[in-house]
Amino acid sequence: MTAIAAEAVTVRAGRATLLDNVDLAVGAGETVAIVGPNGAGKSTLLRVLSGELRPQGGHVRLKNEALGAYPPRTLSGHRAVLSQNVAVAFPFTVEEIVRMGAGDRHGRAADALVEAALAEVDLLGFRHRIVTTLSGGEQHRAHFARVLVQLARGEQDHGPGLLLLDEPTAALDLRHQIDFVASTRARAKAGTAVIAVLHDLNLAASFADRVVAMHRGRVAADGPPRTVITPDMLARVFDVALASCGLPVGVPCVLPHMIAPRTRNAPPAATRYQS
Amino acid sequence: MTEAAVEPATIAEQHRPPGLRALPRWAVLAGLAALLVAAALVSAAIGSAGIPPGRLAAALGLTGGDGAAAEVARDRLILLSIRLPRIVLAVAVGALLATSGTIMQGLFRNPLADPGLVGVSAGAGLAAAATIVLGDKILGGALGPELLPVAAFLGALAVTAMLYRIATSEGRTSIATLLLAGLALGALAGAGTGLLVFLADDRQLRDITFWTLGSLAGSTWPKVWAMAPFLFGVLAALPVIARGLDMLVLGEAEAFHMGVPVEGLKRFAIVLVAAAAGAAVAASGVIGFVGIVVPHLLRLVIGPGHRTLLPAAVLFGGVVLLVADSLARTLAAPAELPVGIVTAILGAPFFLLLLLRQRAVVGL
Numbered sequence: 224m225t226a227i228a229a230e231a232v233t234v235r236a237g238r239a240t241l242l243d244n245v246d247l248a249v250g251a252g253e254t255v256a257i258v259g260p261n262g263a264g265k266s267t268l269l270r271v272l273s274g275e276l277r278p279q280g281g282h283v284r285l286k287n288e289a290l291g292a293y294p295p296r297t298l299s300g301h302r303a304v305l306s307q308n309v310a311v312a313f314p315f316t317v318e319e320i321v322r323m324g325a326g327d328r329h330g331r332a333a334d335a336l337v338e339a340a341l342a343e344v345d346l347l348g349f350r351h352r353i354v355t356t357l358s359g360g361e362q363h364r365a366h367f368a369r370v371l372v373q374l375a376r377g378e379q380d381h382g383p384g385l386l387l388l389d390e391p392t393a394a395l396d397l398r399h400q401i402d403f404v405a406s407t408r409a410r411a412k413a414g415t416a417v418i419a420v421l422h423d424l425n426l427a428a429s430f431a432d433r434v435v436a437m438h439r440g441r442v443a444a445d446g447p448p449r450t451v452i453t454p455d456m457l458a459r460v461f462d463v464a465l466a467s468c469g470l471p472v473g474v475p476c477v478l479p480h481m482i483a484p485r486t487r488n489a490p491p492a493a494t495r496y497q498s
Numbered sequence: 499m500t501e502a503a504v505e506p507a508t509i510a511e512q513h514r515p516p517g518l519r520a521l522p523r524w525a526v527l528a529g530l531a532a533l534l535v536a537a538a539l540v541s542a543a544i545g546s547a548g549i550p551p552g553r554l555a556a557a558l559g560l561t562g563g564d565g566a567a568a569e570v571a572r573d574r575l576i577l578l579s580i581r582l583p584r585i586v587l588a589v590a591v592g593a594l595l596a597t598s599g600t601i602m603q604g605l606f607r608n609p610l611a612d613p614g615l616v617g618v619s620a621g622a623g624l625a626a627a628a629t630i631v632l633g634d635k636i637l638g639g640a641l642g643p644e645l646l647p648v649a650a651f652l653g654a655l656a657v658t659a660m661l662y663r664i665a666t667s668e669g670r671t672s673i674a675t676l677l678l679a680g681l682a683l684g685a686l687a688g689a690g691t692g693l694l695v696f697l698a699d700d701r702q703l704r705d706i707t708f709w710t711l712g713s714l715a716g717s718t719w720p721k722v723w724a725m726a727p728f729l730f731g732v733l734a735a736l737p738v739i740a741r742g743l744d745m746l747v748l749g750e751a752e753a754f755h756m757g758v759p760v761e762g763l764k765r766f767a768i769v770l771v772a773a774a775a776g777a778a779v780a781a782s783g784v785i786g787f788v789g790i791v792v793p794h795l796l797r798l799v800i801g802p803g804h805r806t807l808l809p810a811a812v813l814f815g816g817v818v819l820l821v822a823d824s825l826a827r828t829l830a831a832p833a834e835l836p837v838g839i840v841t842a843i844l845g846a847p848f849f850l851l852l853l854l855r856q857r858a859v860v861g862l
Contacts, residue, residue, distance in 0.1 A: 275754055310749060314801070314802055
């Protein structure tokens with residue numbers, strides 16, 4: 224079943240075209256990593272899929288209904304979103320933040336969701352801490368727990384939903400990156416469609432069934448990690464030369480060359496070293 | 499946990515919520531309500547004509563009393579026609595100011611926002627002054643005092659809506675822009691009020707001066723009735739808006755992701771801020787700092803969750819203004835200080851302290 228489908232989505236801001244005719248359909252239980260250089264339109268696409276931004280062209284359908292037709296409250300039961308940076312203006316505790324994900328659900332039903340999420344992100348001992356006194360990674364995990372509670376609440380009511388993640392691992396240490404991948408994989412196994420914007424290509428390869436490479440507002444490549452993360456795509460989209468490090472993990476693994484010859488906008492190597 | 503270096507005391511600290519957040523909601527509100535009743539009783543007993551506690555019960559008709567009938571009648575008159583309307587109005591105005599401040603801080607996601615500081619009260623004062631002067635001139639006094647809260651509400655609404663448009667872009671509010679724009683709008687409203695002074699006759703001039711200083715001296719039952727619909731309207735709206743304001747604290751995008759209809763919530767919050775500030779200003783003039791001190795102290799003790807914070811601000815705002823007004827009545831007795839001066843003397847240093855602690859955030 225298709226969880227969310229974007230057809231010919233176009234977003235303009237002033238004279239710039241941020242998304243140009245983007246098609247993307249993600250099925251229930253699928254994990255998709257969106258990769259691409261800065262300004263490729265990854266976050267804009269995520270904002271369109273979340274319903275936050277209405278595209279000037281094209282359509283987005285969530286569970287076969289027009290995304291724009293969902294009132295915010297209903298929508299929050301079908302999809303949850305983890306943003307990259309969340310600034311909390313008042314001294315809420317971790318538990319109070321996580322409980323926000325439970326919406327209007329109170330009592331034991333909400334408690335169970337909150338406990339499970341706190342345990343999953345490894346913050347049980349931090350529940351009474353003021354969230355702004357935590358480190359960046361800990362704060363991010365608190366918000367991930369909140370999003371997990373919202374997703375679980377929605378899935379109890381409406382069945383498998385959609386989980387959107389913007390740079391979910393940027394602030395996390397290695398241990399919690401691995402935990403995070405395990406969490407999202409478990410969700411996908413239960414039928415949740417997971418879409419994440421990622422910068423780390425190795426993480427994308429190990430995290431996702433499918434990688435979508437964005438370039439200048441368009442989809443440049445879309446498929447299993449092995450077919451998308453190739454030297455050719457990396458040169459074309461990321462403008463860098465990368466070497467495979469050949470670890471026996473069955474997924475592509477890349478290392479940037481420290482002195483990467485630019486493939487565009489740069490003089491040929493021969494002339495560069497002459498003067 | 500992984501942090502091995504934390505002190506044992508810190509770990510113990512982590513196992514209970516900070517402040518009094520572990521207290522159930524009803525206990526917090528019951529405690530504040532008891533405080534409010536105590537403050538009201540003390541305020542009823544003291545003043546230029548003192549009514550000792552023993553006679554207070556008699557005057558209220560609760561006990562037969564042992565005093566002379568004439569004395570009871572005198573106490574009763576003072577209590578019912580002078581002191582009680584003043585107490586009720588002080589509590590109502592304090593509640594409205596604190597509520598207005600709390601909602602405004604939630605809307606702008608900053609603890610420094612306050613209707614008195616950012617010109618909302620000044621806008622309400624200008625509208626009220628214009629109603630007094632121009633209403634008399636144009637309509638020959640056909641406008642009753644019950645229209646004042648409506649005019650003040652519209653004045654406050656205009657300023658709040660303008661402030662929001664100026665200070666917020668793409669879901670982010672600049673507190674520096676908010677304070678500076680509020681300063682400008684407040685100055686503009688003050689200038690407008692100043693112009694009206696030239697048009698005013700003596701009686702109107704007294705009324706306008708009263709507005710700009712902020713005082714509860716002219717409290718009467720009709721003033722209480724005129725603000726009552728606003729008070730009850732705002733109170734009824736608090737449960738509706740509380741959860742949305744909590745989520746808005748994380749930002750507009752996050753609130754939307756969690757299911758809050760953000761645009762509707764913001765519009766509703768602006769109307770509530772204006773209704774509460776406008777009704778308060780119409781009844782008592784511009785009284786500053788209640789809206790900033792009350793929610794800040796409460797957040798330290800019971801936390802920032804609006805489901806408890808908003809009703810707590812209603813009760814504690816009433817307590818604070820009642821105490822301030824009792825001080826205003828008694829400090830310089832038999833003369834009387836405008837209560838706006840008392841709240842400014844207590845509140846302005848508090849605001850400066852808050853500003854110092856927030857300096858990095860504000861970026862001024």
